[in-house]
Amino acid sequence: MLSGADERLMFLEGGGEVGAILEAWGWHGHPLGSPCDWPQSLKTAIQIILASPLPSWMCWGPEQYLFYNDAYHSLLGTAHPEALGQPAAQGLAAFWNEVEPVLAGVMEEGKAARLRSISPPPQGSHAPPREMSLARVADDHGRPAGVLCTLLDASVGEPAEEKTDDLQVLQHKLLELTLQERPLELILDELMRAVRNFVGREAACSILLTDKEGRRLYHGAAIGLAKSYTDAIDGVAIGPAVGSCGTAAYEGAPVHVADIATDPLWKDFRDLALPHGLRACWSHPVVGARGKVLGTFAIYSPNPGLPTRREDDFLDLVARITALILERYSVQEALNDQARLLETLNRTGAGVAAELDHEALVQMVTDAGVELTGAQFGAFFYNVVRGSGESYMLYTLSGVDRTAFSDFPMPRNTKVFAPTFAGDGIVRSDDITTDPRYGDNAPYRGMPEGHLPVRSYLAVPVISRSGEVLGGLFFGHAEPGRFSTHHEKLMDGLAGQAAIALDNARLYRSAQREIEERRRAESDLLRTKKDLEVAQERIELALAAGAIVGTWIWHIPTDTVTADERFARAFGLPPERCRAGMPIAEAAASIHPEDWDRVRGLIDKAVRDGGTYRAEYRALHSNGCYRWVEAVGFCEHDAAGQAIRFPGVLTDIEQRRRIESDLERREADLALLLDATADGFYAVDRNGYTTRCNAAFLRMLGFEKEEDVIGKQLHEIIHHSRADGTPYPREHCPIYHVAATGEMAHVDDEVFHRTDGSSFPVEYWVRPVIWQGELQGAVCNILDISERKRAEEARQLLMRELNHRVKNLFSITAGMIKMTARHANSVDELSAALTGRVMALARAHELIGSSITARQNPEATGGLDKLIEVVMEPHIDGRDGAIELDGPAVELGPTATTGLALILHELATNAAKYGALSAPEGRVTVHWTTDGDRLSLRWAETGGPQLMGPPHRSGFGSQLARLSATGQLGGTIEHDWSREGVKIHLTAMLERLSQ
Amino acid sequence: MTEPDRYLHGLKVLIVEDEPFIALDLSLGVEDAGGTALGPASTVAHALALIETARPDAAIVDVDLPDGDIGPVLDVLRPEVPVVVHTGVGLPDHLRRAHPEVQVCIKPTTPTKLAERLHHELENRRCGGLRPTPEET
Numbered sequence A: 001m002l003s004g005a006d007e008r009l010m011f012l013e014g015g016g017e018v019g020a021i022l023e024a025w026g027w028h029g030h031p032l033g034s035p036c037d038w039p040q041s042l043k044t045a046i047q048i049i050l051a052s053p054l055p056s057w058m059c060w061g062p063e064q065y066l067f068y069n070d071a072y073h074s075l076l077g078t079a080h081p082e083a084l085g086q087p088a089a090q091g092l093a094a095f096w097n098e099v100e101p102v103l104a105g106v107m108e109e110g111k112a113a114r115l116r117s118i119s120p121p122p123q124g125s126h127a128p129p130r131e132m133s134l135a136r137v138a139d140d141h142g143r144p145a146g147v148l149c150t151l152l153d154a155s156v157g158e159p160a161e162e163k164t165d166d167l168q169v170l171q172h173k174l175l176e177l178t179l180q181e182r183p184l185e186l187i188l189d190e191l192m193r194a195v196r197n198f199v200g201r202e203a204a205c206s207i208l209l210t211d212k213e214g215r216r217l218y219h220g221a222a223i224g225l226a227k228s229y230t231d232a233i234d235g236v237a238i239g240p241a242v243g244s245c246g247t248a249a250y251e252g253a254p255v256h257v258a259d260i261a262t263d264p265l266w267k268d269f270r271d272l273a274l275p276h277g278l279r280a281c282w283s284h285p286v287v288g289a290r291g292k293v294l295g296t297f298a299i300y301s302p303n304p305g306l307p308t309r310r311e312d313d314f315l316d317l318v319a320r321i322t323a324l325i326l327e328r329y330s331v332q333e334a335l336n337d338q339a340r341l342l343e344t345l346n347r348t349g350a351g352v353a354a355e356l357d358h359e360a361l362v363q364m365v366t367d368a369g370v371e372l373t374g375a376q377f378g379a380f381f382y383n384v385v386r387g388s389g390e391s392y393m394l395y396t397l398s399g400v401d402r403t404a405f406s407d408f409p410m411p412r413n414t415k416v417f418a419p420t421f422a423g424d425g426i427v428r429s430d431d432i433t434t435d436p437r438y439g440d441n442a443p444y445r446g447m448p449e450g451h452l453p454v455r456s457y458l459a460v461p462v463i464s465r466s467g468e469v470l471g472g473l474f475f476g477h478a479e480p481g482r483f484s485t486h487h488e489k490l491m492d493g494l495a496g497q498a499a500i501a502l503d504n505a506r507l508y509r510s511a512q513r514e515i516e517e518r519r520r521a522e523s524d525l526l527r528t529k530k531d532l533e534v535a536q537e538r539i540e541l542a543l544a545a546g547a548i549v550g551t552w553i554w555h556i557p558t559d560t561v562t563a564d565e566r567f568a569r570a571f572g573l574p575p576e577r578c579r580a581g582m583p584i585a586e587a588a589a590s591i592h593p594e595d596w597d598r599v600r601g602l603i604d605k606a607v608r609d610g611g612t613y614r615a616e617y618r619a620l621h622s623n624g625c626y627r628w629v630e631a632v633g634f635c636e637h638d639a640a641g642q643a644i645r646f647p648g649v650l651t652d653i654e655q656r657r658r659i660e661s662d663l664e665r666r667e668a669d670l671a672l673l674l675d676a677t678a679d680g681f682y683a684v685d686r687n688g689y690t691t692r693c694n695a696a697f698l699r700m701l702g703f704e705k706e707e708d709v710i711g712k713q714l715h716e717i718i719h720h721s722r723a724d725g726t727p728y729p730r731e732h733c734p735i736y737h738v739a740a741t742g743e744m745a746h747v748d749d750e751v752f753h754r755t756d757g758s759s760f761p762v763e764y765w766v767r768p769v770i771w772q773g774e775l776q777g778a779v780c781n782i783l784d785i786s787e788r789k790r791a792e793e794a795r796q797l798l799m800r801e802l803n804h805r806v807k808n809l810f811s812i813t814a815g816m817i818k819m820t821a822r823h824a825n826s827v828d829e830l831s832a833a834l835t836g837r838v839m840a841l842a843r844a845h846e847l848i849g850s851s852i853t854a855r856q857n858p859e860a861t862g863g864l865d866k867l868i869e870v871v872m873e874p875h876i877d878g879r880d881g882a883i884e885l886d887g888p889a890v891e892l893g894p895t896a897t898t899g900l901a902l903i904l905h906e907l908a909t910n911a912a913k914y915g916a917l918s919a920p921e922g923r924v925t926v927h928w929t930t931d932g933d934r935l936s937l938r939w940a941e942t943g944g945p946q947l948m949g950p951p952h953r954s955g956f957g958s959q960l961a962r963l964s965a966t967g968q969l970g971g972t973i974e975h976d977w978s979r980e981g982v983k984i985h986l987t988a989m990l991e992r993l994s995q
Numbered sequence B: 001m002t003e004p005d006r007y008l009h010g011l012k013v014l015i016v017e018d019e020p021f022i023a024l025d026l027s028l029g030v031e032d033a034g035g036t037a038l039g040p041a042s043t044v045a046h047a048l049a050l051i052e053t054a055r056p057d058a059a060i061v062d063v064d065l066p067d068g069d070i071g072p073v074l075d076v077l078r079p080e081v082p083v084v085v086h087t088g089v090g091l092p093d094h095l096r097r098a099h100p101e102v103q104v105c106i107k108p109t110t111p112t113k114l115a116e117r118l119h120h121e122l123e124n125r126r127c128g129g130l131r132p133t134p135e136e137t
Helices: A004-008 A016-024 A040-051 A070-079 A093-109 A167-179 A184-199 A227-233 A243-251 A270-276 A309-354 A358-373 A485-545 A565-570 A575-580 A584-590 A593-609 A654-676 A695-701 A734-741 A786-823 A827-853 A864-876 A894-913 A956-968 B020-032 B044-054 B071-077 B093-098 B111-126
Strands: A056-060 A065-068 A113-115 A130-138 A144-153 A204-210 A216-223 A255-257 A280-287 A293-301 A377-385 A391-398 A427-429 A456-463 A469-477 A548-555 A560-563 A611-620 A626-637 A643-652 A680-685 A690-693 A745-753 A759-771 A774-784 A883-886 A923-931 A934-942 A972-978 A981-989 B012-016 B036-041 B058-061 B083-087 B103-106
Touching (some): A016 A040, A016 A065, A016 A070, A040 A056, A040 A130, A040 A144, A056 A070, A065 A070, A093 A113, A093 A130, A184 A216, A204 A243, A216 A227, A216 A243, A227 A270, A243 A255, A243 A293, A280 A309, A293 A309, A358 A377, A358 A391, A358 A469, A358 A485, A456 A485, A548 A565, A560 A584, A565 A575, A584 A593, A593 A626, A593 A643, A611 A643, A654 A695, A680 A734, A695 A745, A695 A774, A734 A745, A734 A759, A734 A774, A759 A786, A786 A827, A786 A894, A827 A864, A864 A883, A864 A923, A894 A956, A894 A981, A894 B020, A956 A972, A956 A981, A956 B020, B012 B020, B012 B044, B020 B036, B020 B111, B036 B044, B044 B071, B058 B111, B071 B083, B071 B093, B083 B111, B103 B111
Parallel strands (some): B012 B058, B058 B083, B083 B103
Antiparallel strands (some): A056 A065, A056 A144, A113 A130, A130 A144, A204 A216, A280 A293, A377 A391, A377 A469, A427 A456, A456 A469, A548 A560, A548 A643, A611 A626, A626 A643, A680 A690, A680 A774, A745 A759, A759 A774, A923 A934, A934 A981, A972 A981
């Protein structure tokens, strides 16, 4: 068999005509698909049917597809071959009604059934009456999948379960066994019992099974043989002269030994067999697919002789059926294993793959192992090599509490454990206490006292892909013989999974470590990289600009500097001298004397410590001028730490220096300019970190120095609250917003906070900083608008006050007009009186206005003397000395000014009309003093016409003056009408005067 | 319909006003309306003294006076005595709260108008408050 497809179709081989039809059939479109891909159980069932000499059919799956063998197709007549692979209801239409309920019952309950009275097949009227035997067939997962039917010759009569010697019945029985879902040992035992019935009580039978390697035969099942005999031949080798079975297995052909006592094949075994009364042994190989010998089936006879024809047929039949059973079982076992492995491993594997933590991982694996093997407990021991070099193992446990082991020391490399930890392979023992390796090591000589009892033992090394033994899985059970090869296989698979997962976990951990390492190194790297980039950039720039002046190599032990031609040219040195080499002193002669000490220091340091050297200095060029150069070199040390070689490059940096100094100057200019402005200036990067600021900014906010703000976010310090005291979250800060988005902002209703906690109103503008099309951050110009705010507030106050005054003035004027009109005798008189009073008010108001605007400046307030002057002025009419004022400074408030102005106006009017001021030489003296809380003002007129006593009638003016003095000013007014002139004494409360 | 010269007929009307022209104007206005002017008082203290001795039937008062606002005077007069507050700036909140019913006229308002307001308040009282106060002008 060469191709995979052929191998998969092997079950149809030897299947006669029907087998050939199934193989050649076009299965495309059939729900079962290509036979290559049929489930293994279906393949086996069909193989068994095809191999059977009895007419047999089977229906499979929910659709009950019909399969049958050559023996049956002759009974079907013309329905063949169309019935093949079709639903059984069609293929078996003739008696379906009868069969179907029985079929359903078998399918349902799993119990075999027999059907006697069925209609004879249409074409088989000549055939003997038959009986149908129905048995259920399982699929790969052990679930009911179909029903197998064998037609038995009913004429044989009632087949007694235990007594029949009919080959046909036996065969049917065996076929049924084959398809049963039971453990192999049970099936083989049952096979033995069935065979025993056939061969008779005196004969014995045995089935031996080939081991995996095909080298030995092991006990499979036997009947009629003593245990001592089967034990003795258990594990017998397969070879050219090893009894009947060993030889039959070796040759792949039946070996019939007529007399054990004489046959040379039994030379080595006759002493073993004869005492058991075994004289003849006829053995047939059990040959499976591809000719592989799976075992042997043998009949022992107590009498010498060869098998009869019937016995030979029987041997052949049993061997063939055994082959089917073994094949099916091995396939089934593999499938079951696979399914279980897959299931558990998938479950474990999924967890394991996801789990990168050792402890959890190992726990999961151990748990899975215990579950898969049925062990009482399991453990995983992890190889750990301590610093001392000793090998210890940490463990996880499953199936038992950790305290059961906590009192014991770590397991050591005892003889039992060693093969596992050495990775030598799986150790499995039905009873470890009988193992020669057990109990060989001090101090415990076996398990320490109190250790959980272990008889069944299974240990599987967990080996990494790299071949390293990661640890071992150990499983134990107090009962002996609990673990099978099957478990070995499972654990082998699990160990493989575990190894991969542990490898992954280790890989992950080391990757994590590496990442951590890298992260740490990253900052250093970044710094270095920046330096490197700068250096690289410079070299590239220098190269591009042709700025390299020359290169040198200084061989230090011999103090020889060799340089290239450009170097020689640049410094006016002879090229051959540069080629040949010169001492460093000579090569360095061109360095400017002022720079030399510094440069020598740098050179000495590089020579002493090794590594890079960089110096900038002025060097004398061949044209007699000094130019700035940059020397970059590297001093190499030998293994002993001695400076050996010092190569380097000289670059002309004259231009760069110029640019740099230009830049520095410009930067200085800018800083000066910024510091000179009264505006606060402050710039932030895109994340709000301060990049620069000016002196005004620092001053405004109370910072001491630039370092206090550069590289910091200031919002929380200077901008944390709004003008009304509510918090100002940084997410709303217009400055940061501009820096992040590039939009502009202008704000004039916020406050900034000084470092001492005080705040001041500001107006600020924020503009984005964009460099080469990319947003860099924002700049903010800040104006302290405290003064402006104060001025604004003062203006508003003034406006309110003026408004009030004007209104008041109109009220007064209205009253004045009314009152004046009541007392006037003519329109002229009214006009004159009114004009005088209004003018007096106007003059007073002039003083009030200035007193309001000048409130901040007390010296400018209108005083009493000033008021008297302005009110009297129209009545004096420019006469010098007509009025004399004397008294201390008295401040007047707006209300008092109005009141006092009217009083004085009335006095002056009277003086001008009837008193001193009506005469050219008349005078008025006004003297006042203050005494505690009172003003005392004396008004005296002289030089006017002589008075004849008080006037007959108190005029309105006097009435008004009295009212003002007593009411508004809280004082008094008294008149003394003496002959030479009136004397008036006015008092007022100082407190009222300031109102 | 009462004639303007009889609005305050036979009533003693207290004048509280520190501005002499206005005070005199009001006094004469009260007399023109048939009443007798008490005062004019130019301070709160003076007003309270007058109230104590002369028991006014009505009052025309200013708000801001040299020794404080008119509050104490209103407290004594209201709500029994009809009062018109004659002010340049309106009634401060605390007085408005204390005397929500008191009538307010913004300066300048003619004495005749003030007399009419007092007259209406008196009439209303006499008729059980059914007659509406005339619109302010």
